[in-house]
Amino acid sequence: MGTICGQSLQYCTWFVSKVFGRGSHSSFLVNKTNKLSDYSQRKHASKTWEAKCLEVSHSTKSSQAPTVEPRKCDAYFDENWLLKTKGQEVSSHLNGCNICLVGMMGSGKTTVGKFFSEALNYSFVDGDHFVEEFMGGISVAQIFNQYGESFFRDIESEALKELSLMPCKVIATGGGAVVRPVNWEYFKRGISVYLNVPLDALAKRIAAVGTGSRPLLDSTGDAYTMAIVGLSPISKKRSGAYANADITVSLLDVAAKLGDEDVLNIPPAAIATEVLLQIEKFLGGASSTSVDKLS
Ligand SMILES: Nc1ncnc2c1ncn2[C@@H]1O[C@H](COP(=O)(O)OP(=O)(O)OP(=O)(O)O)[C@@H](O)[C@H]1O
Ligand SMILES: O=C(O)C1=C[C@@H](O)[C@@H](O)[C@H](O)C1
Known part of the structure; x- marks a missing residue:
């Protein structure tokens, strides 16, 4: 027996x-x-x-x-077995170092970030919500309308500065936070991860929930057209900035590894696991100073 x-x-x-x-x-x-x-x-x-x-x-x-x-x-x-296991392993090497997710609107920073923050036993913070709360509960769209984008960016920078000083956080940053060089000082206090998602997939995701909460995509036409027309130039302008991230997780690469051609079918837990695997690889390849950022 x-x-x-x-x-x-x-x-x-x-x-x-x-x-x-x-x-x-x-x-x-x-x-x-x-x-x-x-x-x-x-x-x-x-x-x-x-x-x-x-x-x-x-x-x-x-x-x-x-x-x-x-x-x-x-x-x-x-x-979520692998996600949890990887989360525990990676967490033990992070020394409380924050993870900052950057990427275009709709790239899944909030969705994916929630998954792996839990696996790391970190708290999750949505940068846009942090700004909204700081502004007394008014929405990002209202801040843009009433005060303009530049004002929003100032508050966003202040919020990111504050968050960068608090340990054990996964921060889903606003899609445009990468454009201000000063914000990179804050991101680099932690580990920055760029979620790279093809434009068509971004537009489909955003169209599914509507463009209302995303003031930079507010134009005319059906939701998908508004999204793709708005996202294209923004993406071109920002690609250099996103490349500053310590780690890039490309959904096309993940889809290829899964043998699944449609990036829209990748479950958030699988993307979150891939993020953790990439962080693990980054920590393995980087000098120990990368995890001593907060100490
Ligand atoms: N892997 C996924 N599978 C299915 N739907 C997803 C996935 N990732 C994100 N979504 C959906 O796409 C939409 C945008 O996702 P999310 O809000 O997480 O993106 P974001 O990067 O935080 O966007 P923003 O910067 O505009 O706040 C949401 O409706 C979410 O449910
Ligand atoms: O990509 C952008 O510039 C933005 C993305 C959102 O997360 C919000 O921060 C706001 O709508 C601006």
Whole structure:
């Protein structure tokens, strides 16, 4: 029986490494054969694993050997297992250093940032909301309308300066925060991550929720046209600024790793995991000073 349990554990190790990849630097977005672009695949993997464990448990029933508990095995396939594990590993090397997400409107800074802030056990801050609260609860769109963009940028810089001094934060910065050089001083107190998303995908995401809350995209036409027409020149103007980030996570690259051509289908948890893997790589390649920024 011990042999069966041993085989089962080997199977477990094989299965985990096959699905998630080996080594601390390997991505679970491994290759086309083992793609996990669809969470239902992992659910299926979970079920397969559970069935395997039940089978072993059943075959060991009459012996003294310990049975394998299906629920424990199943835990390996918790949807966010790798995200949580990576989060804990990376967090232990960060020394409280902040992560600043930069990227165009709609690139998923808020959505993805929430996922990996939780994995890191960091608090999440939305830069735009921080400004809105500072202004007594009026929206970014209202600030633009009443006081103009330049005023908004001043307040945004003040907010970023303040946030850069507070440890253990994932900060989703406003899409345009990269244009002011002074803000990079604040971002560089932490680790900056650029979420690079193709324009068409940005426009589709924004069109789905409407352009109302994004004053720089406010023109005429249908929501997708307004978004793409507004985003194109902004993206061209800012591409140099986004390139200042310590790390770039390209959704096209992530999609390619997953064997999924449509970037709109990548689950936020998968992008968040890739961000953590890139941070881990960055910390491994950078000198130790990168994590001593706050000390
Ligand atoms: N991976 C994803 N899968 C599905 N929808 C997503 C994903 N990432 C973001 N979205 C959706 O796209 C929209 C924009 O995302 P989000 O607000 O996170 O972007 P942002 O970069 O914070 O934008 P902004 O700078 O304008 O505040 C939201 O409606 C969000 O639900
Ligand atoms: O890209 C931009 O310039 C902006 C993005 C939003 O996050 C807001 O900060 C505001 O709408 C400006």
